[in-house]
Amino acid sequence: MTITWAQNADLRDAWEHEEKDFTPWLAMPENLAKLGEILGLNQLELIRTEHPVGRFFVDIFCTDDEGEVIIENQLERTDHTHLGQIITYAAGVKAKKIIWIAKDIQPEHAAAIEFLNENTNEDLNFW
Numbered sequence: 001m002t003i004t005w006a007q008n009a010d011l012r013d014a015w016e017h018e019e020k021d022f023t024p025w026l027a028m029p030e031n032l033a034k035l036g037e038i039l040g041l042n043q044l045e046l047i048r049t050e051h052p053v054g055r056f057f058v059d060i061f062c063t064d065d066e067g068e069v070i071i072e073n074q075l076e077r078t079d080h081t082h083l084g085q086i087i088t089y090a091a092g093v094k095a096k097k098i099i100w101i102a103k104d105i106q107p108e109h110a111a112a113i114e115f116l117n118e119n120t121n122e123d124l125n126f127w
Helices: 018-026 029-039 080-093 107-119
Strands: 045-053 056-064 067-077 097-104
Touching: 018 029, 018 045, 018 056, 018 067, 029 045, 029 056, 045 080, 056 080, 067 080, 080 097
Parallel strands: 067 097
Antiparallel strands: 045 056, 056 067
């Protein structure tokens, strides 16, 4: 299946397995570039997928010209576990930009991201 960035698709139809299918696809240079463009970020450069953070692993660890960026993928509805993971991973690698990609963002989690953006300094940004 070919996916274009302007197309809505069921993530599980296009990518059956997050770690084996979606993460490698998103980590491709052209896809990181497109994601950066959509979010208004500078060029994202991959450091590593499944990057260790203590005993855990962030899906995508990359940089832009301002520092470290993490991307956490969730092919389902957002949950508290992944919200905690993005904070843990950001702290572990000192990321200033945190991107959480999910199929369905629950209003409570969107509010939590908004709260974090409003109550942290300008150097720390969540999407």
